Amino acid sequence: MTTNPNTTTVSATSESRTVPSFAVISGAQVQQALQGREKQIVGLAETTYRLHSAGDSVNPPSYFLLFPDRPSSRIIALPASIGGQVQVDGIKWISSFPENVAAGIPRASAVLILNDHDTGYPFACMECSIISATRTAAMAAMAADWFSRGRERPTRVGFFGVGLIARYIHTFLAGTGWSFDEIGVHDLSADSAAGFRGYLEQEGAAKQITVHESAEQLIRSSDLVVFATIAGQPHVSELSWFEHNPLVLHVSLRDLAPEIILASTNFVDDVEHCLKANTSPHLAEQLTGSRDFLQGTLGDVMAGRATVPEGRPLVFSPFGLGVLDLAVGKYVYDEIARSGDLHVIKDFFHELKRYG
Numbered sequence: 001m002t003t004n005p006n007t008t009t010v011s012a013t014s015e016s017r018t019v020p021s022f023a024v025i026s027g028a029q030v031q032q033a034l035q036g037r038e039k040q041i042v043g044l045a046e047t048t049y050r051l052h053s054a055g056d057s058v059n060p061p062s063y064f065l066l067f068p069d070r071p072s073s074r075i076i077a078l079p080a081s082i083g084g085q086v087q088v089d090g091i092k093w094i095s096s097f098p099e100n101v102a103a104g105i106p107r108a109s110a111v112l113i114l115n116d117h118d119t120g121y122p123f124a125c126m127e128c129s130i131i132s133a134t135r136t137a138a139m140a141a142m143a144a145d146w147f148s149r150g151r152e153r154p155t156r157v158g159f160f161g162v163g164l165i166a167r168y169i170h171t172f173l174a175g176t177g178w179s180f181d182e183i184g185v186h187d188l189s190a191d192s193a194a195g196f197r198g199y200l201e202q203e204g205a206a207k208q209i210t211v212h213e214s215a216e217q218l219i220r221s222s223d224l225v226v227f228a229t230i231a232g233q234p235h236v237s238e239l240s241w242f243e244h245n246p247l248v249l250h251v252s253l254r255d256l257a258p259e260i261i262l263a264s265t266n267f268v269d270d271v272e273h274c275l276k277a278n279t280s281p282h283l284a285e286q287l288t289g290s291r292d293f294l295q296g297t298l299g300d301v302m303a304g305r306a307t308v309p310e311g312r313p314l315v316f317s318p319f320g321l322g323v324l325d326l327a328v329g330k331y332v333y334d335e336i337a338r339s340g341d342l343h344v345i346k347d348f349f350h351e352l353k354r355y356g
């Protein structure tokens with residue numbers, strides 16, 4: 001991290017502390033730092049998630065700001081702190097305004113603030129919708145890999161809800177070695193389905209790409225199903241659609257009826273985070289009064305504490321952890337600092353002498 005040219009040494013403690021400089025990082029810079037680095041970012045997500053699973057992080061519950069006058073919208077605060085070698089604190093502040101999409105602008109927008117480990121000073125404010133999509137896709141690719149180890153890898157993938165997140169997840173699967181014979185696409189919006197299909201064709205993503213009108217067809221013809229809708233309540237409740245026991249990445253968290261959850265093997269990224277905010281696993285807990293339907297976390301699988309039974313659908317519901325945003329954000333910051341392209345805001349921290 002660079003330091004403020006008007007460096008002030010805080011002498012209240014025996015250590016000498018300096019006020020960091022404050023940088024603003026644009027979406028264009030974030031994208032440049034992350035593009036084409038899928039393997040590296042999945043590695044980073046895995047290291048960070050292992051730190052979190054080992055308890056070397058602080059990741060309190062996300063705070064949901066909801067609006068009586070705009071019930072479909074929300075802004076979520078995800079504060080977090082990472083230990084290990086990264087040692088950074090911060091907060092993601094991410095809006096979801098689903099009606100934006102019809103107006104031609106993305107649903108989600110976000111900033112990430114990074115705070116200095118030693119002084120607490122914020123030292124960067126960065127565009128975070130790309131970081132958020134990146135860490136979500138990295139986690140999904142990591143989960144697809146871990147949950148298909150020791151068995152045949154799915155070659156038929158179905159994307160259920162195909163906005164920005166679905167595109168990033170496909171990019172991360174492809175960028176980490178997945179290839180598919182068949183890709184299925186299903187979306188309530190014909191425009192979204194056509195747009196995603198166009199993206200897949202341009203990428204040369206599969207021999208066969210099919211847009212399915214029905215949810216049932218999509219699920220029945222996919223061994224790996226990726227949910228990335230914006231559904232607020234379950235809309236898939238037919239157990240027989242899952243009789244071929246697919247691997248389900250339930251990224252949008254609220255698509256599956258509790259009955260499907262209860263008939264499946266369930267893993268989450270973090271139990272306390274995921275069993276909140278009326279996610280499908282939270283509904284299953286409310287229905288049964290127990291968490292017995294949960295097999296464990298992905299961290300348990302990675303550490304060998306949990307095994308993945310066969311013979312049932314496997315549903316992974318990742319709530320999404322602020323520590324992953326921080327880790328990816330810090331990686332981006334370090335890359336840009338290394339290349340000498342940080343846009344530092346001069347004199348951002350100004351009132352630095354206690355008595356003037």
Ligand SMILES: NC(=O)c1ccc[n+]([C@@H]2O[C@H](COP(=O)([O-])OP(=O)(O)OC[C@H]3O[C@@H](n4cnc5c(N)ncnc54)[C@H](O)[C@@H]3O)[C@@H](O)[C@H]2O)c1
Nearest residue numbers: 107136161163164165187188189192228229230252319320
């Ligand atoms: N778990 C995580 O870590 C995490 C992180 C980021 C985003 N998300 C979630 O991912 C989801 C997708 O985000 P996005 O930015 O791609 O959204 P988006 O608005 O760009 O796309 C969502 C798509 O889903 C479609 N859709 C909505 N309801 C549907 C339904 N019932 N059936 C079929 N299609 C439906 C919409 O038409 C749209 O094309 C959101 O729910 C978001 O909250 C999860």
